[in-house]
Amino acid sequence: MPPSAESMLREARENGLDLRDQYEIDQSGWDYLVLHATATDGADWILRAPRHTDGLYLPAEGRLLDHVRPLLPVAVPDWRINTGTLVAYPKLPGAQADMRWTPTDDLLGRTIAIMHALPTEPVRALGVPVFTPDGQRKWIADLIEQARAEYVIADERLRRWQDWLDATDRWPPDMVLARGDLHPQHLLVEGGRLVGLIDWADATIGDPAMDFTDPYANFAPAVFERLLADYERHGGHVWPGMREHIALRASLEPVINGLYGVETGRTDLIEQAREQLSRSR
Structure with missing residues (x-):
């Protein structure tokens, strides 16, 4: 069954992340449904759920993020929940670039x-x-x-x-x-x-x-x-x-x-x- 906002919030709560009912849905990705949600303590979180679980996704993604995080000069996600059907991490600084974005430095x-x-x-x-x-x-x-x-x-x-x-x-x-x-x-x-x-x-x-x-x-x-x-x-x-x-x-x-x-x-x-x-x- 494809993920829904309700199923993602429920799974997050089952894994110890208590979120408010207000959220924003991002449908733009091909592979994941994404929610922008806020915890009851006011912290912003990102939730990702695969649209289908047929092996198309990188199982090592969380391990790779842990590997590169201290080596790169920019931030990468820090997965706090990873169940196979849900990933959740604290929202990173910044906002997604748009198609008109041009780098201002190197x-x-x-x-x-x-x-x-x-x-x-x-x-x-x-x-x-x-x-x-x-x-x-x-x-x-x-x-x-x-x-x-x-x-x-x-x-x-x-x-x-x-x-x-x-x-x-x-x-x-x-x-x-x-x-x-x-x-x-x-x-x-x-x-x-x-x-x-x-x-x-x-x-x-x-x-x-x-x-x-x-x-x-x-x-x-x-x-x-x-x-x-x-x-x-x-x-x-x-x-x-x-x-x-x-x-x-x-x-x-x-x-x-x-x-x-x-x-x-x-x-x-x-x-x-x-x-x-x-x-x-």
């Missing part, structure tokens, strides 16, 4: 660089999924084949993707801890400045470019170039062809959205994907 680039420099063996031991370069390419190729079964995809788009998948020398040889899905709704900002990163369920040891696809799609070109410069200045590796590689990863968005639309019956996503994938670019 903190985003610095944070990504620090994360990518972390040793991967301890992260692997936490149970975070691991991709090799070949595994990344196979995952993408499988997504494209699934999309071809559902949508008409322009020949030029397919050719560009196939050339990219075949050109193994254009892919990064070293996999890193990649947060993945750095969409504005997962960035907490205060006074224009990044202060936190939430919702780490998409984290993997994988392609570092995954942490640049959302900034590439949402930032103005000059802002994106500044982000890459900040990343490199703080020790991140910018390899030849990285910009094109990021752009090609970003071009998969209609595939991912379109397949999710088919899975969930979201006609808006299906129509959008159909229109986008029929174009050469």
Whole structure:
């Protein structure tokens, strides 16, 4: 049964968190129903419940958060309740960024660089999924084949993707801890400045470019170039062809959205994907 606000509040109370009945529901996420609630002592809390429990979520997320919390210059959630069907943590400072947010300093680039420099063996031991370069390419190729079964995809788009998948020398040889899905709704900002990163369920040891696809799609070109410069200045590796590689990863968005639309019956996503994938670019 899908979660509801009432079932989430009830489970929180069963686990020792007494919340007031007033709350705000956030339906924007694909994977989780989120409540913004206040405890009887006045503290603000975030509650998350998976919309379906079919293994799509990162079981190691809580352990990963504990691992990176003291290592990053921005805040991450501190899970106080984790039952498998409910996560609850004290609300972090800041508010979710909107699509118009532009970094005012180098903190985003610095944070990504620090994360990518972390040793991967301890992260692997936490149970975070691991991709090799070949595994990344196979995952993408499988997504494209699934999309071809559902949508008409322009020949030029397919050719560009196939050339990219075949050109193994254009892919990064070293996999890193990649947060993945750095969409504005997962960035907490205060006074224009990044202060936190939430919702780490998409984290993997994988392609570092995954942490640049959302900034590439949402930032103005000059802002994106500044982000890459900040990343490199703080020790991140910018390899030849990285910009094109990021752009090609970003071009998969209609595939991912379109397949999710088919899975969930979201006609808006299906129509959008159909229109986008029929174009050469």
